[in-house]
Amino acid sequence: MIGRDPFVSDDRTVELLDTTLRDGEQAPGVSLSPDEKVEIAQALERAGVSVIEAGSACTGAGERQAISRVTDLDLDARVTSFCRGIKGDIDLALECEVDGIHLVVPASDRHVESKVGSTREEIREKTADLVEYAKDEDLWVEVIGEDGSRADLDYLEELMGTALEAGADRVCFADTVGHTGPEHTYEAVSRLAELGPVSAHTHDDLGLGVTNALAAISAGADLVHCTVNGLGERAGNVALEEVAIALSHVYDVETVELDQLYDLAQIVSRTTGIQLAPNKAVIGENAFTHESGIHTDGTLKDDKMYEPYAPETVGRERRLALGKHTGRAGVRAALEEHDFAASDEEVGEIAKRVTELGDRGRRVTDADLLAVAEDVTGDDHERTVELLDLNATSGGPVPTASVRLDVAGEERVAAGTGSGPVDAAVSAVREALGPAGEAQLEAFHVDAITGGTDAVVTVEVTMSRDDRTVSVARSEADITRASVTAMVDALDRLLTDEKAARTLADD
Template sequence: MLIDTTLREGAQLFGAYFKMETREAILSGLLRLGVDEVEVGWVGQEGIDELVRRIRPRAGRTRLSVWSPCRSADIRTASELGVDRINIGIPVSDAHMSKRLGLDRKGLLEKLGRMVLSAGLAGIRYISIGFEDVSRADRDFALDAALLAQSMGASRIRLADSLGVLSPREMGGLVEFFRSQLTIPVAVHCHNDFGMATANAVSALQSGADFADVSVLGIGERSGIAATEELAAYLAVRGGASKYHAEHLRDLCSLVAGAAGVDIPRTKAVAGADIFACESGLHAHALSKSPELFEPYDPSLIGANRKLAVGGKSGKAAVSVALGSARSHYPAGQIEDLVTSVRRMSWELGRPLTQDEFSHLADSARKH
């Protein structure tokens, strides 16, 4: 269901350079997570043959694939890498066909047929054809191309919203259109130019897609693609996909962030440091009674921890919770004074209080 392409699409991030040891570490993290397929890189990438040799003994049920341009020589090279699948990219929009390849529709279909045949003759048993810019292509022509690829022996069609222009509803409709006409699996590759990538990937899967491309932290060209951690967490927590071990996601995100030179916003879904942090009085009080009231899932499911603090937004209930068993030693008036002191100090510091700062204020309130 999940095709992780951090080492192909993610490696195209501006300024990202993954050394061999880093690539192997990322691959190991993806295997621990349990993704269905890893696109380990592209044909001609330095060291890709060595990387496949290193990781092959540990791949288990995870399939290894490689991306290739739609060229016979590259397809033959891919066949010698020892991967399970090849992902051949070819544009299907008129603009890309004419301006990039110098082909009309007939010429592209001829080229596509030859390349699928070439891959089969090279001994590649699983041939995935990626339709680049399909979201701006003539849909009927793209379907003709998909049906041709299927008839020639292709194993999967991958639909790429290359510029991230589709909405979740439009993506769902696109998938349903192809799914209704094809007998082979359908995959999607959703870019994030309008912040729709993960939502589009979810919509695609719910509309019948068999696979969705993802990248850790969503890194890739421009604003990237659907995020591995977001989709894996959603499928594991909300979809009951027990094959994904979401508890490894945050460590994997930290690894990729360091390697790619990308900062993780503290409120970033799944990966952020403060996604289970709370200082709001109402929410903090409710969390102390029943966490599911204000948390979508148990933090431990993704290897995170809950963090509660008092500060300028805290009230009497939240401060009482923070006092714990010691609150019985404080008369009501002292707790109200403590709330005032907490709020004042927090606003002066411009942040919630640390445990030591709160303890100091609490001790002072009790003595007075």
């Protein structure tokens, strides 16, 4: 059954339904504004996602406003709302002018009896009535059997069959609490697929989100519910990017525009405030980063040596990290990225010192490498941008900051405002630098905070300008100063060539 070959045929048509704006927003601490929902919806559209669940219209007026903002975008994707098994929820969804609804009805006896205090037969009858009502309003309707993975399969089949007979466009097998495995998923979806179009909604509580999604597809499902970055309640929903790349790379089944996945992940991470785990598949910082000397050397010789697919496939770039495992080949490649010339003997000494830094538990940044290289070669670095003074306040209604910089020998002062003191200080730096400050902030990490009264925070930033990228880490007692110092040092490294210095002086 599960072991048949191929597991998923390459002639299958599979679509993805994204529920980041509904199920993803139910993750603890996540609350999206209407503007943020619009931004994510537009990114999902660029990625070619087929269905976007924009929220739960029954949540409140603010949520309905956000859903309406998404429907007003006139996307190619079908825009839907989550609805409980209540007629009023359907009416609220209609107010938002959605294309369709996901009608969620209890399927397991635990939900039928304990949650809603009903009976199996009453749920079947009510489901049929609600489906007919929604279809009379010209809505696309998907009926989800909540807690379906713990439901009696005979009853689940009866319930979903009733929904389809009443006019539902499709039904969904829901592993609501991430309870089951691929064998049971395959059996359940196989039975539902005999009735009509079937979807799969899987969670990752057992780390089986993708596995169960693939088992469902193998059994006949042609629509998978996902969230970007695997957001969601508890351990989250199955991650959209993981399902998409698994189907493409392993089974030659295309679902979305893969090269949009990383940009989509970054947008969702920024708007939700949930950082990506470094080792996260597809989108994590380390997914295409190599530090090991053996791996770096092999990758430099053949870029397929230690990667399953090219990083460009999902909108990424390969990165060579520096640390205790870095060999001479990795150091030489990193120096070449920064146009830094060194002899074979000097490269050997630089590699030795980089290893020593790594042995002391240091994360070796580009700035660390260049400082070591300059010391070994005697090629002193003449700064182009230097932070002279920083003042930031956040006590008032609008956080403000002012900076004083030395820019190619010229003193510049500027002020800025932002959503917090760090944001305000960064705005001030960009204002002081003018066009030269238009580098992209690719990553911002608070790596470590020591305890006690002398607490120190370490901030690492990665910035890019044109085709150059540099990372810098700085430690201070104040997160704003650490952030700005790191950013200024990164900009200094990006702007040290003679042409950039002339541009700065002429601003």
